[in-house]
Amino acid sequence: MTTxxxxxxxxxxxxxxxxxxNGEVHEGVVPVRAFPIGAPDDGLSLVSADGHELSWISRLSDLxxxxxxxxxxxxxxREFMPEIKRIQRVSSYTAPSIWYVxxxxxxxxxxxxxxxxxRRIVATSLLIxxxxxxxxxxxxxxxxxxxSRKILDRFL
Known part of the structure; x- marks a missing residue:
């Protein structure tokens, strides 16, 4: 099926x-990215409420x-993943610590x-x-x- x-x-x-x-209707469909961090606009699936893939979208821009x-x-x-631009300070260099970002x-x-x-995702990307x-x-x-890099290095 094309997009x-x-x-x-x-x-x-x-x-x-x-x-x-063909007129078949599915409610409660969820879009799911195949590679949400590395290639957020490439590879997307529309999944039915019962978990079956309804359609594959190679590129979001194809729609x-x-x-x-x-x-x-x-x-x-449904995606909430704030991107850290700067680490302002941390309460302690040992965990648990409070990060201000x-x-x-x-x-x-x-x-x-x-x-x-x-967690390291790729060479220069991290998930915290x-x-x-x-x-x-x-x-x-x-x-x-x-x-920011200096603070981060103390935890890696």
Missing amino acids: HDFKLSHNAFGRLVYTAA PDATRVIVEKELAS ETNRGDASFTLKGEEDI ADSHGVQFLIRDTQALDKA
């Missing part, structure tokens, strides 16, 4: 509705504008339970899980300012 063989809409309850070319906007809004509402969504603070909650399970992303450690 243009379906329609997406929302029902009265705000749930995503997928209508296939018609109206459908792409619906998918992007749906992804934004500047993110793409504003300033934030979180508790790092242990160094094991910092706070004590509540929120994932913070550092897309490129080399893009951080010198003071």
Whole structure:
């Protein structure tokens, strides 16, 4: 099935509705990125409420504008991964510690339970899980300012 063989809409309850070319309707559809960090716009699946893939989208940009906007809004509402732009300070260089950071969504603070909650994704990307399970992303450690890298190095 090509990416243009379906329609997406929302029902009265705000749930995503997928209508296939043959008229088959699925409610509660969820878009899922195959590579949310490394290639967020490449490889996306529309999955039914019971977990079956309904459609594969090779590139988000392949979708018609109206459908792409619906998918992007749906992804934004279910994906919450603030990106750390700067580490302002930490309460301690031993865990647990409170981190004060500047993110793409504003300033934030979180508790790092242990160094094991910092995971390397690729050579220069990290995921940091706070004590509540929120994932913070550092897309490129080399893009951080010198003071932020110095703090981060003490935990790696």
